[in-house]
Amino acid sequence: MALKHAVLAALLGGEYSGYQLTKIFDVGVSNFWYAAPQQLYAELTRLEADGLITGREVVQKGRPNKRVFTVTEAGLGELTAFAAAPAKPLLIRDDLVVKVHAVDRLDPAPVIAQLRERAREAAAKLDLFRQILARLRGDLDEETFLREGEHVGPYLSCLAGCRLERETHDWCLQTARTLTERAARTEGRTP
Amino acid sequence: MALKHAVLAALLGGEYSGYQLTKIFDVGVSNFWYAAPQQLYAELTRLEADGLITGREVVQKGRPNKRVFTVTEAGLGELTAFAAAPAKPLLIRDDLVVKVHAVDRLDPAPVIAQLRERAREAAAKLDLFRQILARLRGDLDEETFLREGEHVGPYLSCLAGCRLERETHDWCLQTARTLTERAARTEGRTP
DNA sequence: CATGACTACTCATATCGATGACTATCGCTA
DNA sequence: TAGCGATAGTCATCGATATGAGTAGTCATG
Incomplete structure (x- = not known):
């Protein structure tokens, strides 16, 4: 379970x-x-x-x-x-990455739109997580809180969320840019 | 499906x-x-x-x-x-993060061990992904390949994997270090 | 005073995913 | 020559997850 x-x-x-x-x-x-x-x-x-x-x-x-x-x-x-008990390996299951994987044979437009949307969501989550972190550590700075704070579990797990969302955000935007530029070049070539 | x-x-x-x-x-x-x-x-x-x-x-x-x-x-x-079709939000389900979230009330030792193990796995995967990327782009550099290469889908999705593994690796090690230091301090206090 | 939004929760079902156990051939090594 | 590991695949089953639909009271808004 x-x-x-x-x-x-x-x-x-x-x-x-x-x-x-x-x-x-x-x-x-x-x-x-x-x-x-x-x-x-x-x-x-x-x-x-x-x-x-x-x-x-x-x-x-x-x-x-x-x-x-x-x-x-x-x-x-x-x-x-x-x-x-031994941890089960992390399961990632991401529709969007599957779509990107297949994008060479597909219309990139909807994929690009979804990448932008996902980037927005990730930015919003990141914001939320940063607020949660600030609330958890009170007026201590991060280093001090992690050394001396009472409950660091939720803080540490939230840090994991932050990292994930930040990377998701950056990857989505970079991928969207790459695909957009390629789409523009292809259009110019086959009009 | x-x-x-x-x-x-x-x-x-x-x-x-x-x-x-x-x-x-x-x-x-x-x-x-x-x-x-x-x-x-x-x-x-x-x-x-x-x-x-x-x-x-x-x-x-x-x-x-x-x-x-x-x-x-x-x-x-x-x-x-x-x-x-609209992408479903990414589902993350990670045992290990749940354990870290609860770690304040638990024995940190097995969690720390699992964090180190996960970091090792992430490093191995990262290595593998970098090899795959190198193979995919041939002798082009990344920028050129992404602009002019034929099939960038697998490359882009693999980049996502790279980012995830790198962050996982770093987070695991940092979290393990934090928990180890805290455990050492607590031992000194309640002998 | 009707409508929708929010709190708070329940029932039922279909689909998905995880797991263990099994079959069979080939090549290599001890 | 027995056994191991890799290739190549099948069957059956259980538990976990996703989804749709439904109930019921309160509050604010138009």
């Missing part, structure tokens, strides 16, 4: 409801895993049944009540076992 | 047998998709049934015969449609 551990890791950061987790795991914010709302609710139910998390009803006024969850001792044990 | 298009894109590079594709898609080599052998054979059967590729028996001496596949016109059409 996989989502399981991602949910447990996310819940180490505090008490969250299913709905709040959907925000954390939503396309924009999760820097290490993606999951749809339905998957999360299902996973939370399973985790609670297995005793790895406990739920607590929170009565709210003005909006529906919610159940918030915390990791139990058993849950921590599960995470420990997970951390000790 | 997803693997489908990755296979079609890979087959644009030439005629390959199922077994050759398993090598290309194997953990080390695929810079854009991973698939197990069984998935590939199943996918090839389906693609041939749908007329998107055609198989050709190649009789070999000294080793079992094999069937090699080529993309048909219909297959190219499918790829064109795929390229024009």
